[in-house]
Amino acid sequence: MRSILDLLFPKKCIGCSKIGNYFCLSCIANIKQTELVCPFCERLSLGGMTHPICRRKYGLDGLWSLGIYEKPLKNAIQKLKYKWIEDLAKVLADITIEYWAKKGTFLLDKIKKDQGKNWILVPVPLHKKRQNWRGFNQAEQLACNLGQKLDLQMENALIRVKNTKPQVSLDAYSRKQNIKGAFILNSKCQIQNSNVILVDDVWTTGSTLKECGYILKRGGVKSVWVLTIAR
Numbered sequence: 001m002r003s004i005l006d007l008l009f010p011k012k013c014i015g016c017s018k019i020g021n022y023f024c025l026s027c028i029a030n031i032k033q034t035e036l037v038c039p040f041c042e043r044l045s046l047g048g049m050t051h052p053i054c055r056r057k058y059g060l061d062g063l064w065s066l067g068i069y070e071k072p073l074k075n076a077i078q079k080l081k082y083k084w085i086e087d088l089a090k091v092l093a094d095i096t097i098e099y100w101a102k103k104g105t106f107l108l109d110k111i112k113k114d115q116g117k118n119w120i121l122v123p124v125p126l127h128k129k130r131q132n133w134r135g136f137n138q139a140e141q142l143a144c145n146l147g148q149k150l151d152l153q154m155e156n157a158l159i160r161v162k163n164t165k166p167q168v169s170l171d172a173y174s175r176k177q178n179i180k181g182a183f184i185l186n187s188k189c190q191i192q193n194s195n196v197i198l199v200d201d202v203w204t205t206g207s208t209l210k211e212c213g214y215i216l217k218r219g220g221v222k223s224v225w226v227l228t229i230a231r
């Protein structure tokens with residue numbers, strides 16, 4: 001059913017402005033996929049799995065991203081963050097899973113093999129202050145929609161205790177320093193021995209996601225894969 005808002009402000013394709021949906025089929029087909037890389041050394045890796053020599057006890061186990069951080073994906077992610085549009089997160093989650101299934105990657109096969117048992121989705125949290133100001137967390141919206149589609153549980157297993165400076169303005173070293181100690185585990189969540197898919201919108205240098213992975217693994221999580229819309 002179309003609401004009055006849809007009639008007044010019809011949905012337009014973020015890529016080409018065609019009226020109808022946030023992403024038209026040809027723009028979806030034109031999303032440039034990223035090469036799958038190891039999250040540790042960022043060199044090519046089969047299925048995005050961390051190379052055996054790059055594995056660390058509290059390190060990430062793999063990384064899967066949908067596309068390159070450029071138009072139209074970039075515009076979509078910016079809209080997701082700064083201007084809340086209803087169901088854009090759902091559209092992005094649907095596209096992600098569609099591409100994912102087509103590529104038949106290692107991670108999805110693994111989840112299927114385990115029948116989703118012990119797999120949970122965890123969004124990168126925002127600080128309470130920022131979340132209150134913005135009204136929502138875009139990573140949580142994505143994780144929630146991915147969870148519905150994959151039939152997996154979403155848990156807010158991490159809490160951001162430090163209201164960090166925006167990472168965009170910092171170099172790689174400062175990013176790492178900035179994010180240190182920014183997250184703690186949510187004691188309400190049972191995460192021991194689970195496998196986590198850590199969800200965020202973009203992988204830039206990975207320092208935030210690596211820190212989240214570190215905290216989760218220190219808390220007893222078996223494996224942590226990162227899933228982002230863009231890289």
Ligand SMILES: [Zn+2]
Pocket residue numbers: 013014015016017018023024025026027028
């Ligand atoms: Zn389009």
Ligand SMILES: [Zn+2]
Pocket residue numbers: 038039040041042043050051054
């Ligand atoms: Zn590597």
